[in-house]
Amino acid sequence: MEAEKMELKLYNTMTQQKEVLIPINPGKIGLYVCGITAYDFSHIGHARAAVSFDVLYRYLMHLGYEVKFVRNFTDVDDKIIKRANERGVNPLELSKEFCDEYLVDMGALQCLLPTEQPLVSKHMDHIIDMIKKIIKNGCGYVVEGDVFFSVDKSPNYGKLSGQMLEHTRAGERVAVDSRKRNPADFALWKAAKPDEPSWESPWGLGRPGWHIECSAMSYHHLGEKFDIHGGGADLKFPHHENEIAQTCAAYEDGGVNYWLHNGHVTINNEKMAKSKMNFKTIREITANYHPLALRHFLMSAQYRSPLSFSESQLESSSEALYYVYQTLEDLVEGLSPYQEALTAEGGKAEPTAEAKDIINKLKSEFEAKMLDDLNTAHILTGAYQDALKFINASLSKLKKMQKKQRMSILVSLVEIEKAAREVLDVLGLLTTLSYAELLKEMKQKTLTRAGLGEEDIAQLIEERIMARKNKEFEKSDQIREKLTRQGIALMDIGKETVWRPCFPSQAESSN
Numbered sequence: 001m002e003a004e005k006m007e008l009k010l011y012n013t014m015t016q017q018k019e020v021l022i023p024i025n026p027g028k029i030g031l032y033v034c035g036i037t038a039y040d041f042s043h044i045g046h047a048r049a050a051v052s053f054d055v056l057y058r059y060l061m062h063l064g065y066e067v068k069f070v071r072n073f074t075d076v077d078d079k080i081i082k083r084a085n086e087r088g089v090n091p092l093e094l095s096k097e098f099c100d101e102y103l104v105d106m107g108a109l110q111c112l113l114p115t116e117q118p119l120v121s122k123h124m125d126h127i128i129d130m131i132k133k134i135i136k137n138g139c140g141y142v143v144e145g146d147v148f149f150s151v152d153k154s155p156n157y158g159k160l161s162g163q164m165l166e167h168t169r170a171g172e173r174v175a176v177d178s179r180k181r182n183p184a185d186f187a188l189w190k191a192a193k194p195d196e197p198s199w200e201s202p203w204g205l206g207r208p209g210w211h212i213e214c215s216a217m218s219y220h221h222l223g224e225k226f227d228i229h230g231g232g233a234d235l236k237f238p239h240h241e242n243e244i245a246q247t248c249a250a251y252e253d254g255g256v257n258y259w260l261h262n263g264h265v266t267i268n269n270e271k272m273a274k275s276k277m278n279f280k281t282i283r284e285i286t287a288n289y290h291p292l293a294l295r296h297f298l299m300s301a302q303y304r305s306p307l308s309f310s311e312s313q314l315e316s317s318s319e320a321l322y323y324v325y326q327t328l329e330d331l332v333e334g335l336s337p338y339q340e341a342l343t344a345e346g347g348k349a350e351p352t353a354e355a356k357d358i359i360n361k362l363k364s365e366f367e368a369k370m371l372d373d374l375n376t377a378h379i380l381t382g383a384y385q386d387a388l389k390f391i392n393a394s395l396s397k398l399k400k401m402q403k404k405q406r407m408s409i410l411v412s413l414v415e416i417e418k419a420a421r422e423v424l425d426v427l428g429l430l431t432t433l434s435y436a437e438l439l440k441e442m443k444q445k446t447l448t449r450a451g452l453g454e455e456d457i458a459q460l461i462e463e464r465i466m467a468r469k470n471k472e473f474e475k476s477d478q479i480r481e482k483l484t485r486q487g488i489a490l491m492d493i494g495k496e497t498v499w500r501p502c503f504p505s506q507a508e509s510s511n
Contacts, residue, residue: 006063009230011373013236013259013302014080014160018373022212023227024257028182029060029067032256034235035117037074038098040106043279044294044309045265046230051295052262052303052374052511053230053430054111059370062426069114070221071260073099074119076207077100081196091197092121104281108291110428116221120213127208129218130250131188131201139249143179145191145204145369151184154245160259161237178510188212189439211242219247219254229256233263233304234271263306265298271305280309288449290442292429299376299427315487315503322442322501324380324420328386329435334395346411355390355412359481362387364422381426422454446501450486457483462492468472 009018022027035054036046062069073097074080084091096116100118106113120127130138131147151157187209192198198205208216218226222245231240234461240259251371261446264271266277285294296317301307322458335342351359361383369375394409401409424430431438447453460479467476489502 002109004496006367006371008059008063008371009373010117010258010260012257014256019258021227021258024064024225025140025205027066027417029065029066029071029228030222031057031060031067031228032214032222032226033114033229034239035071035073036098036102036216036223037079038102038387039077039080040094040098041281041283042098042102043281044285045279045297047105047109047282047294048298048303048307049230049262049263050106050111051109051428053260054109055299055303055374055376056230056241056260057112058426058428059116059374064243067115068222070116070218071114072118072120073102074120074210074213074219076098076213077210085195095121097160105286108286109282110292110431112428116331118176118217118221120208121197123213123217123220124208126220127212128189128199128201130216130219130246131208131212133250134188134246137249140188141181142203143188145206146177146179146187147189147203147243148177148180148185149188149246149249150181151186153247154249156248157184157245158237158241160244161241163237163241177477186211188292190212192363198346211239211403212246213313214239214244215243215250218243219251224251224254226256228260230260230262232503236261242309262303262460263301265307265309267309267380270310270360271340285314288445289314289318290321290445292431292438293321293442293445295428296321296379299379302373302375304373304392318442318501319503320380322439324388324424324429325435325438325442326500327391328417329418329439331413332435333389335413338398338406341407341412342414344354346414349407349422350477351409351412351415355409358383358387359415361417362419365474365499366375366426370426376427380423384420387420391416429451444500446487450483450488452486452488457488457499461499464490465497466482 008021010021011017012019017319022031031053033049036042043268053069057067057069073095075092080095084094087094103113129142134149135142135147138150140147140149189201189203189206189208189212191203192205192207196207198207220228229240229243244255266279270278282294292315293314297314298307300313300317363385369377369379391413394413398409399408421430447457464476464479467473467479474490483499484492484502487501487503489497490497490499
């Protein structure tokens, strides 16, 4: 697909409107996203940001763009130092541990690796060079080894966030420093304190302030001006506001064309945050639910909207994905006996008019949603569900069809699976595993939630079979109902009893 033929509209926080994406360099996109401060396991608020911008990254490549995607790690910070001191370890060792753990979580969520993942600790020269430029241009000042940015020298300060300068507070994570010329001035460089990591600089030993790192690293990897800068809505002020001020102070032509911000994940109507102790880590969720169910949930609202976390929502996402994978696995199995015929004669047959219409609608609906500011709300519904219904209806009739009609349906099914799979791939809802293997993983998560093993299920199924043989129907029903409450549905297929995940809270909420 050629990027220039598809107009992607993105909501630009700076202008507060959707704008057609026009890259600085045709066919290429520079994308910078603020990453985590690495001092603990990441929560699902972090996952929302990661998945939101992974969808953007994937879709830009789907449109044919060459994307340079940079996402940083903050590995030098007050919170890291505090946690390291509590644990009696080196701050850089602590941050490396949680950078690595974050990447494990991202892999589970099928987030693609960015092009670059810079560390603050590896970019001190670039940070110091930028601070020197800011001071030289009259926008920074030195006080006792600290360097502050003078917000009075930034005429457009507050434009991104809508914060008026006279209403702003210090742009740091600490109390207002009386040495500042303006309370809103923020630290570019912090003089060294005992037992803290520090680096040599023209102003003495010290370390960078929070905001300068992203300005310096985005400049180093993407240049003075680049296309898209992303991050969570909570970063608009002060972090991104201060980034803009710093970059423009250092480089007259510096800046970003499109500012994108994802919405918060809320729990009990409050923003999920470590500071509020109301967060759930990615690991906590993926211990009991398939990571792709979490990814689906995180995409179940448009990325700019707030997203309310609940286990029933995770169950809904699990159910939706299980149905998709089960239908596509049924298709793979249903096509298996006809593979030889498809290889020999498939090229001579055309998909049916109905199948072509379904495929066209599936593709056009998906593109229309994604081109409209990555609207992943109600994903895999509408035309996608129509495709799955066509698959199920066709598979049930294959054996009764005449050879010529059957071949047309077989080709139709092959083409529909390709289209359905492409959508899943762009959304990041596939792994290297087969549909059957994904279903097996999802079933295992169901057993984990229920506290059961496969052998436990087998034993209960056998007990139910014996109860039915002995006409103890009440006991048989009790076994089925107990398992249903635990998220396990028994199905009698011919003489065999099999099980699949079910979601009691979903059934209850629909009654």
